[in-house]
Amino acid sequence: MGQNSGAEKTYLLVPILLIAVLTSTAVIRSPSLVTLPGLGSAIIVAAPIILATYALMATTIAGRGTIDLAVGPLLAFINVTIVRLNGLDIVTDPIPVFLLALGIGVLYQILFALVIIVVRVQPIIVALSGYLALSGINLVILRRPGGTAPTWMSDWGAGETIFSPVLLIVLLATGGWLLFTATTFYSNLRMMGYDERAAYTSGVRIYLARLGAHVISGLFVGLAAICYTALISSGNPNAGGQITLTAVTALVLGGVALSGGRGSVTGALLGAVTLFLIGYVLSTFQFGAIQSFVTDLAYGTILVSSLLLTLLVPIVARHISFVSPYAAFIVLATVVGGIILHVATYDSFVVAPSVAQALGDPVANKALAVPDDNLVQRYFVLPEVASGGTGGIGPVALSLTPLQQIAFATAAILVLVVFTARMFVVEAVTPRLSLFLYIFIGALIVLTFVTLAQSGPGAAAAAAGEIP
Numbered sequence: 001m002g003q004n005s006g007a008e009k010t011y012l013l014v015p016i017l018l019i020a021v022l023t024s025t026a027v028i029r030s031p032s033l034v035t036l037p038g039l040g041s042a043i044i045v046a047a048p049i050i051l052a053t054y055a056l057m058a059t060t061i062a063g064r065g066t067i068d069l070a071v072g073p074l075l076a077f078i079n080v081t082i083v084r085l086n087g088l089d090i091v092t093d094p095i096p097v098f099l100l101a102l103g104i105g106v107l108y109q110i111l112f113a114l115v116i117i118v119v120r121v122q123p124i125i126v127a128l129s130g131y132l133a134l135s136g137i138n139l140v141i142l143r144r145p146g147g148t149a150p151t152w153m154s155d156w157g158a159g160e161t162i163f164s165p166v167l168l169i170v171l172l173a174t175g176g177w178l179l180f181t182a183t184t185f186y187s188n189l190r191m192m193g194y195d196e197r198a199a200y201t202s203g204v205r206i207y208l209a210r211l212g213a214h215v216i217s218g219l220f221v222g223l224a225a226i227c228y229t230a231l232i233s234s235g236n237p238n239a240g241g242q243i244t245l246t247a248v249t250a251l252v253l254g255g256v257a258l259s260g261g262r263g264s265v266t267g268a269l270l271g272a273v274t275l276f277l278i279g280y281v282l283s284t285f286q287f288g289a290i291q292s293f294v295t296d297l298a299y300g301t302i303l304v305s306s307l308l309l310t311l312l313v314p315i316v317a318r319h320i321s322f323v324s325p326y327a328a329f330i331v332l333a334t335v336v337g338g339i340i341l342h343v344a345t346y347d348s349f350v351v352a353p354s355v356a357q358a359l360g361d362p363v364a365n366k367a368l369a370v371p372d373d374n375l376v377q378r379y380f381v382l383p384e385v386a387s388g389g390t391g392g393i394g395p396v397a398l399s400l401t402p403l404q405q406i407a408f409a410t411a412a413i414l415v416l417v418v419f420t421a422r423m424f425v426v427e428a429v430t431p432r433l434s435l436f437l438y439i440f441i442g443a444l445i446v447l448t449f450v451t452l453a454q455s456g457p458g459a460a461a462a463a464a465g466e467i468p
Contacts, residue, residue: 012325015253015270020332022277024339029284034344041159044231046276047166048075051173051224052247053254053272054265058217059109059123060251062210063193063260066123068112070130071221071247073240077134078104078225083147083235092150102222109218113211131240138237147235157230166227173223177265180216189213193260245296249303250275275299334416 032038052071059066068074078101085091091100108130115126148154156165180186188209191199200206228239254271256263279295287294 012255012264012267012270013328015255015267015274016325016329016332018253018274019270019277020336022274022281023336026277026281026284027336027340027343029281031343033280034340036162037160040162040164042276042280043162043164043167043170044157044159044227045280046273047170048224048228048231048243049246049250049276050170050269050272051220051227052243053250053268054173054177055105055217055220055224056247056251057177057256057263057265057268058189058213058220060256060258061193061260061263062189062213063196064116064123066116066210066213066260067127067248067258068109068130068217069124069127069244069248070108070112070134070240071217072242072244073131073134073138074105074108074221075225075228075243076138076237076239077141078222079229079232079239080138080142080147080235080237082225082229083149084141086150087147094150094152097150097153098222098226101225102219105218105220105222105225106215107218109214109221110211113214117207117210131244135237135240138240142235142237145234145236145238149229149233149235153226153230154233157233166230169223169227173220174265174269181265185209185212190261193257193262242296245299245303246275247272249299252303275302278302330416 026033030038033042052075055071056068059068081104082091082097082101085100091097112126112130115121116123158164188199188204191202191204192206192209196206228243229235250271251263251268252258252271253274254263254267254269256267256271278298282295282298283291
């Protein structure tokens, strides 16, 4: 158990480092990512990948090499079923659609589990058979991409704001997995993955636990299908292969052992986000007609590299066991946050004409640089209120004295240093995220938004007015 935990921690360092590099690259190449619509669209696109990865993790941890290759075609089957029934005006309201999606996912996974348990067929054979069968059935239901999703689902996939029902689904799913990992049932699944015979002799009901894992997987597939339908607002019977490849790659990259017994929701989330960022960064290079080929090539290369990395984990873990992945996450998040702040507020800096003349800048002699009037609202820091006598809309500026700014900055630095040092020592024994860490990450995010507010147009204009 201890070695496996160390291996899992080593795996987490890989997606954490990749996320830091890819996020910085994505923000530099496409600054629109850190705008309100950009983040909203990113959440909508990444949600199906995250939920599909969660669905794979439930059965993979249980062991026997139960990698559900049919997760993509099953998601596509639910997608085209929803679209087809909506076109016939049979299932259109939210509650029936949710019940349909979750019901199909659970029924398929129960059938999957019964074939493994009762008929005793190898899981990989059942998964491959399901992949081929569902791929054909999807084309029977909908011959080509098309159709129309319910109107309320199309509104969910607009991606105009961060706070959307899709984000709520992802948060609830992630929170549900975190609670699930604290249960005895999850411990039994991991024990089954390590050694099924030992789990049986310990009193674990093997068949019931395996059936429960498949039910959980079916629920997550249903949620992933709902988010995917909201994303494309139509049906796509050919989406199965791409989704399966992406989910399996994210699963391996997140440190989940395909043999079972090892995995965490943190690793699965990091792996899924990494795969999304890879696709996003590659899209900024505009490869044209070979865009999809390059993306699949990148996913396949990462999958093979991650599998080969399993051979090096025992060796690498002995040399970097003192490094906490969560401490590395805090340090890299601070660096990436600085890059995001610089890119996001680059156009809001104002140079006074007198200073520009002294620097020999002919452009600033004409007029001051005009910052984005909606910079603060873009980061949902403060509500919009009517400005003075113009009747327009303007941001509410935060006013902190220099002493307050120094006090807040000093406190943040001290907490960061102390917490990082603590993580390096404690997380070697306790590799799981604690409540304090969640609060600390949330505080850093809030501090980032406050800093953006201070760098908004109001603060910049005031700073320019103070220069003689």
